Amino acid sequence: MATSRHSEKNEGKTALSSERPVDIGDWNSEHVRQWMLEIQMDIKDADMLYNQGLNGAGLLHLKEANRLMQNLPSNAKELIFQNIDSLKETTQELNDMVAQSCSLKPYPFNRYDATYRDGSSSKLEDYDKYIANNPRLSQERKDAEEKHLSVVKIHAHGSALCEMITGGTHSMNRSRFTSYIVVANKSHPVQLKNLKFLLGMNLMAVLDFDPQSAENGLNKLLKEEKMFNDHLPAQYKDTGAVEDIASSLELTKKTSWVFCNGGINGETPSGADNWLTEKGSSVRDVVSFLCQKVLPRKKLLVIFLLFSQVSKASDPLLQTFSMFLQELMGQNQILCISDNETSHTYWIDLIKQQHACDTSKCIYELSFAEINGTILSLWSEIGKLIRFLPCSGGSKVVLSKKTEESLHMLSILCVNQCDGGHQDKQLHDENFYKGGKASWWNFYYSEQPGSASVIKRDKLDYIVDAIIPNMLNQKRACVFFNIFHAQGWGGTTLAMHVLWTLKEKFRCAVLKDTTDDFTTAAKQVVELLTYETKEQPTRLPVLLMTDHFQDIRNVLTLQHQIEDECLNQYIFSKSPQVIIVNCMRVDSCEPTEGTGDAVCLPHYLSERELELFREKLEEFKKNNKSTETFYVSMVVKNFSSDYIQGVVKNTLKDFNFQHKHAQLFAVLVLLHVYSKNALLSVSTCEEFLGLQTGAESCRVEDAFEKLSSLLKRCTVFSKVTFEVMRVIHPSVAHHCLEELSASHGVTKAQIANLLLTTDLFYENTLEKQKFMQHVKDMLMKSQYSAKHDNVFSRLIQDIMKETPGMEDTVLLNAAECLREK
Incomplete structure (x- = not known):
């Protein structure tokens, strides 16, 4: 009563239905849709926002730039913003009234200091009601708190679409259907972006009910990439031999695009109420000709694309559905596709009013982007050209x-x-x-x-x-x-x-x-x-x-x-x-x-894993591959220190530090042991070795000769993407450093000095500042332990042990290098 009196008092303000919650923030999508219809908003626009899940909370924060508003016509936007302020004002007044009335209720309703009678008063009765209502109120509050959370709705329309459009083969290359007929009404520009799947199908005919299709619709879109013959239904009039009519229409050569409601050759469109009498007969001729005389019935699938909502029994699309139903003697070869549940519900309700048939062969829980991607993914050759992302229900979209x-x-x-x-x-x-x-x-x-x-x-x-x-x-x-x-x-x-x-x-x-x-x-x-x-x-x-x-x-x-x-x-x-x-x-x-x-x-590996790696190693050996330095060989040996030491010793037996590739290898080893994040790019390695950058005739791996078996090429993704060379495993790098010193007299100080005095390493290194920081940390960063309080980095400590006195030269070179850079 309070709500209705308030509405009368504020005549001219936006109505607030008593069936909706007082607080707009508590409205669900249906409440918002009711309000939009009350302010005389077009039902299609209201349904579009309803399908996008616009609730009361979203309505309160709606702005012109919001993504939900992008596809609305300007008059609909204007209508919403004109009425939303008065809606907020009305709601606030109601909230004030409720708050005022609540303040007058006895304890426990916020009145702690009032005196009142005990005898025949309603205190206990009100209190009992309050206690009894607590579970219900708690549940309502919980529901309100969760109402903004998306509801997980499980569907499998992607898989169902694959089944229906191929006749169960799940491959367009091996589809049970050899021909397709598409029946479509007026589309929206957003829907047209995702209809590439039609281009690959063997479309015998398209029955188009959009009079503007040739100007800005489906016909104009697809004609940019495929040849069609434009026809009017009258051209299908059965006045001669079937072969002659099919030949004149070029039905086996090009898709016949039939404008079923005018739009070409001066043919004027008909309204929904007049279409059946003015154009229905000629369209029936088209349906009969295609289904009975030209196409093998069991190899044909008719696809209804419901771009626009069908809400009247007299709609031409519904009349045409009835024609195909009769000609095909059932709906097993008719597939209906829409991109929202509201359109689907209207469509199914209208069909059930006229026909007692199974309406399960419908797809409505996928967007046209998902429909497009799912069907395109069913072509085997498409995989080379188009990449797909998965969606719920087994559908896909094109990335x-x-x-x-x-x-x-x-x-x-x-x-x-x-x-x-x-x-x-x-x-x-x-x-x-x-x-x-x-x-x-x-x-x-x-x-x-x-x-x-x-x-x-x-x-x-x-x-x-x-x-x-x-x-x-x-x-x-x-x-x-x-x-x-x-x-x-x-x-x-x-x-x-x-x-x-x-x-x-x-x-x-x-x-x-x-x-x-x-x-x-x-x-x-x-x-x-x-x-x-x-x-x-x-x-x-x-x-x-x-x-x-x-x-x-x-x-x-x-x-x-x-x-x-x-x-x-x-x-x-x-x-x-x-x-x-x-x-x-x-x-x-x-x-x-x-x-x-x-x-x-x-x-370490489990017995099962170890056996599988052994089998892989045997496979390489059968292909006459030298597997000694293969990573899999080391894995099979559980990276045994003795095994790796043997591999390293054998690989480095001809090592000569005077050679450029040997010097570069030593630098890579040192970096891996003491600063695993300091990386040299392939292009820097090529320039140091005197190779032509990017030349196919001599890859950098080839220039390292036998040492290449201990190195690998990796890709680094950072602010820039580049390839680097590094040692295949930390254990290999440690053993290499030990072997260089023990068998070839190459000390850590020598390698460090080479790194610090070669300008090329810093001039051409990608991400130069990051590389220099890693080198600086390797030389300067102190290492602390519980037993020793050292002021030097691990590398400097190791140099002091291996070649006492050389640490001074290294640190001087480091200071010079890092100061200049």
């Missing part, structure tokens, strides 16, 4: 080249990674098992028949089946778990294997390098999360691998930045939207150290 390049801090793993490509399997295998970093090609070849390119570690199933599901049960937007591992024991490869295994269930990416710009990294991660899914109620989480952080605080900072960015993008969820797989190198790690959010890889 545009422009978007991928804009996410420059991420290396994105797509659903069809490596599909359709051809690279040398043996070359990738050798590079990996000589100590190089695993590539996605290694995992791709592991799934092909024959030998496995990557050995499956024991911890993989535990991470995929236990840790990840446990992460998904947490309640915050971004969560992480750690893979602790000693350097060279496969932690990075294991993390990559996790991403590869889950690439269809998550959007997977690798953070390319360490960064201080956590804000930009978080924005790019959330952009990957929301790419082509901003209007969808559910999203697949991002599985993000990080491999370069040395401090767990950096991971926590990234986690918080991602959560802040989710809030900035109005992303609320009951489950994690981003899971970080953080690889962290440690000096030692035992499996007993693992917890629910961490995995520890020990520095």
